[in-house]
Amino acid sequence: MGTAAVVVVIFTVTHGELSVLLIERAAAPCRGQWALPGGVLRGEETLDGAASRKLADESGVSDVFLEQLFTFDHLAESTAGVVVAYFALVDVARTRLRPDLEWRPAWHPVRALPPLAFENERIIAYAEQRLRNKLEYTNVVYSLLPSRFTLTEMQRVYEAILGEAMDKRNFRRRVVGLGIVRETGSTRKLGAHRPAMLYEFTRREPMVL
Amino acid sequence: MGTAAVVVVIFTVTHGELSVLLIERAAAPCRGQWALPGGVLRGEETLDGAASRKLADESGVSDVFLEQLFTFDHLAESTAGVVVAYFALVDVARTRLRPDLEWRPAWHPVRALPPLAFENERIIAYAEQRLRNKLEYTNVVYSLLPSRFTLTEMQRVYEAILGEAMDKRNFRRRVVGLGIVRETGSTRKLGAHRPAMLYEFTRREPMVL
DNA sequence: ACAAAAGTGTTGAACCTACACCCATGC
DNA sequence: GCATGGGTGTAGGTTCAACACTTTTGT
DSSP states (O other), X not given: OOOEEEEEEEEXXXXXXXXXXXXXXXXXXXXXXXXXXXXXXXXXXXXXHHHHHHHHHHHSOOSSEEEEEEEEESOXXXXXXXXXXXXXXXXXXXXXXXXXXXXXXXEEETTSOOXXXXXXXXXXXXXXXXXXXXXXXXXXXXXXXXXXXXXXXXHHHHHHHHTSOOOHHHHHHHHHHTTSEEEEEEEEEEXXXXXXXXXXXXXXXXXXX | OOOEEEEEEEEEEETTEEEEEEEEOOSSSSTTSEEOSEEEOOXXXXXXXXXXXXXXXXXXXXXXXXXXXXXXXXXXXXXXXXXXXEEEEOOGGGOOOOOOSSSOEEEEETTSOOOBSTTHHHHHHHHHHHXXXXXXXXXXXXXXXXXXXXXXXXXXXXXXXXXXXXXHHHHHHHHHHTTSEEEEEEEEEEETTEEEEEEEESOSSOOBO
């Protein structure tokens, strides 16, 4: 009851849908149900350290956007006193999920979640809200895309998260005008005679616009 | 080490300055130093419940803006494993500080804090930042003012927190135009023949604009 | 042929900022 | 008479949202 635990909401965008990484619990309590990756703090570990470790363990990535979200208490069926939730944004192409026989991790679209243990629905809903807010006034999306990408790909990510179509010209003007991305100079070949400009983020780290 | 504690950053505006409630510690550790009100969780108490209790104990008010801020760990000299910080906004006119012989509470301007225990400077700085942000896109200021007030009084609160003078006409247009305050119809007598319009918040509860 | 993705400008509305003076009162 | 606080309108700039068509390729 007195111990603190950490859970991580790991988001990605894949197949045009905002998705979250869940693991199927192989042990009690809530065996067989899906839940967010997490666990109790080890020894002298810091909260950030524990979240970062969990993220790396389950998704295989580090050096991505990872931030403390909220601290929950008295979650149903939980044995931990307080649960410090984090949220992370990863480019699905860089992840390597480990299908250990049990505890196997899988991506689930946030619009179609299975039943979850420990009221994890609340945590995910809160994280999704925060993500939508941060999209508007920060460059966090850098953490969901590869280092080079077309503006249409970037726009697809925004649309998947916000759940609404955007105007292409306004979108381009905004992201280029604010200086959050710049042209790389190189292009991607779409066909024999059709180059598409590739962009990159001016900073691959959190910034407030 | 495994236990969770709660601290509360209680802000008010008085004498035109943003101030925070501190207590002088009467017991070890850090006896004699100033610190934020706080303590460990009692039994089955929730985090919100503990924060609310602390707020009421030290300031005598409830039913004000109170929100979880951030969870800190490994604070210097702290015996608690994790410290869940909250922040609250109160109208100084409604508070009743209890000058118990020891642990006596007092308001301190955030621009002139005494040396603090447990790295409480960090917590206060973080809370102040969050407060400034919330001023811009919410109506949280309702919790710093009495139920009826003049627009100049309201503007003074904004100026004290943001630390910059604002244009009176633009300010009035904004707050009335956004519908966060409305005229009450009644006035305050400034002199024999000089009424000043009193305003009230359309909602005395948190709202995002 | 059709669908998918890249690319490209203009216009009107809304919003934001800067700015100056009058009046009544208390000291 | 001077400082304090309430009260009032406008003009210019910036930002935002809405809007349609062309090109090339793959199926």
